[in-house]
Amino acid sequence: MLIIISFELNKEMISIQTDPETPLLWVIRDQLGLTGTKYSCGMGICGSCTVHIDGKATKSCITKVGSVQGKSVLTIEGLGKDGLHPLQKAWIEDEVPQCGYCQPGQIMTAAVLLKKNPHPSDADIDRAMNGVLCRCGTYQRIRKAIHTAAGEVKHD
Numbered sequence: 001m002l003i004i005i006s007f008e009l010n011k012e013m014i015s016i017q018t019d020p021e022t023p024l025l026w027v028i029r030d031q032l033g034l035t036g037t038k039y040s041c042g043m044g045i046c047g048s049c050t051v052h053i054d055g056k057a058t059k060s061c062i063t064k065v066g067s068v069q070g071k072s073v074l075t076i077e078g079l080g081k082d083g084l085h086p087l088q089k090a091w092i093e094d095e096v097p098q099c100g101y102c103q104p105g106q107i108m109t110a111a112v113l114l115k116k117n118p119h120p121s122d123a124d125i126d127r128a129m130n131g132v133l134c135r136c137g138t139y140q141r142i143r144k145a146i147h148t149a150a151g152e153v154k155h156d
Helices: 024-031 086-093 103-116 122-129 139-150
Strands: 003-009 012-018 050-053 056-059 072-074
Touching (some): 122 139
Parallel strands (some): 003 072
Antiparallel strands (some): 050 072
16 A cells, blocks of 8 residues: 655655555655665664654654654764764775775764764774674774764754
């Protein structure tokens, strides 16, 4: 059954006709053409598909698009308001990516962490980032980049 679902995507209101049971990830990637959010496990385990829903880091592969009706969704494409977000800059500066596949999920998860905790400790970072797997093992560089970005993130 197809219905119209309306929500804010990257600060713009959209309406899309789709099956409300479709995973949000597939709507974002296949129907809306935003391919920064990655598919990996499809079970909400790896975190590569992380987006923000009403400011909360959420795994889009297990989130039904019908559940975002009237909500705000932010993808990696919408993270930087005017260019690159401080986390994206830190990721480049600190040479975080190896293969880069998990990085959108890492950055989106880190953005929620820094919004809640502007100056996290290593333990805070490890706890918050625990739900996003990096097969290349760049965890030390991820932690360093989060510390680098911490002083640059503006808090609304």
